[in-house]
Amino acid sequence: MSSDYQSFIVNIKKKTGIDLSLYKEAQMKRRLLSLYEKKGFKTFQDFFEAIRKDGVLLNEFLDRMTINVSEFYRNSKRWEVLEKKILPKLLANNRRLKIWSAACSTGEEPYTLAMIMSNFMPLSQVQILATDIDENVIARAKIGTYPERSLNEVPAEMKKKYFVKEGSFYKVSDDIKKTVTFRKQNLLSDPFSGPFDLIVCRNVLIYFTEEAKDELYYKFSHALKTDGIFFVGSTEQIFNPNKYDFETEDTFFYRKK
Numbered sequence: 122m123s124s125d126y127q128s129f130i131v132n133i134k135k136k137t138g139i140d141l142s143l144y145k146e147a148q149m150k151r152r153l154l155s156l157y158e159k160k161g162f163k164t165f166q167d168f169f170e171a172i173r174k175d176g177v178l179l180n181e182f183l184d185r186m187t188i189n190v191s192e193f194y195r196n197s198k199r200w201e202v203l204e205k206k207i208l209p210k211l212l213a214n215n216r217r218l219k220i221w222s223a224a225c226s227t228g229e230e231p232y233t234l235a236m237i238m239s240n241f242m243p244l245s246q247v248q249i250l251a252t253d254i255d256e257n258v259i260a261r262a263k264i265g266t267y268p269e270r271s272l273n274e275v276p277a278e279m280k281k282k283y284f285v286k287e288g289s290f291y292k293v294s295d296d297i298k299k300t301v302t303f304r305k306q307n308l309l310s311d312p313f314s315g316p317f318d319l320i321v322c323r324n325v326l327i328y329f330t331e332e333a334k335d336e337l338y339y340k341f342s343h344a345l346k347t348d349g350i351f352f353v354g355s356t357e358q359i360f361n362p363n364k365y366d367f368e369t370e371d372t373f374f375y376r377k378k
Contacts, residue, residue, distance in 0.1 A: 126150060129165035136173065138260035141186070149186065156185045177288035180266050184290070187261060191229040193236075194274035195323070196355045202371050204237050207350055211318050212241060214348070217248075218318040221344070223308060224325035225251035228262025228301070229271060232293050234321065235300040236279050244296050250314070252306035259303045265293040308337060315344035323354035338365040345377040 130141045141149055157168040172179045194200050211218055222231035231251035238247040253259050269289055284291040320341055326334050341351055342365040353373050367375035
């Protein structure tokens, strides 16, 4: 590994918390080279110096190195059901909900949850746990800057209230950020905390084997309070919810019995 790229890795980790050494070097280098050559830099050292001074360039760098693209309010109709039907019921029993966004990726999901909760209470009363196995996506989530395409489904008033535009990127407000605690977690091997009123785990379980899914449904069920809700992605219907002490509350929402 060239010492130029090596010191770039060290500097980026100090600045952003992201560890580029965890990615395949050839692929990541190729990706970044095309960006820095386009911008007219000759070395990674020059590129880093520019990133340090220029927030918009930092955002472009972050966007280039992120592989998984998530979105705020992904499948917005489901979030509408959460807001109009699920949350009012949960809040009728308890005003201080314990909420967990499992496999939260780069933070769009827990921040969406916080925005929705802001319709019910002051953000100072909202607490959301967000976990992911990948330290780099957690570092990205904490930075809280997103390309415009991630905000396609965000309601206009939320966009105005909780985002600041930086070039062609948007930064999520500190008020929203403060509601979320990020932690590293391996869903299969690490214990779950709880009990939670609401667990959101969407568009992740499709990547697991049937055996692993089975084990995770039991773990999620145990981590929920009675009458707590498990919210899954739009391709992740549970076909035998009873097996895990769940009842179907709405499409893709399951209530713990």
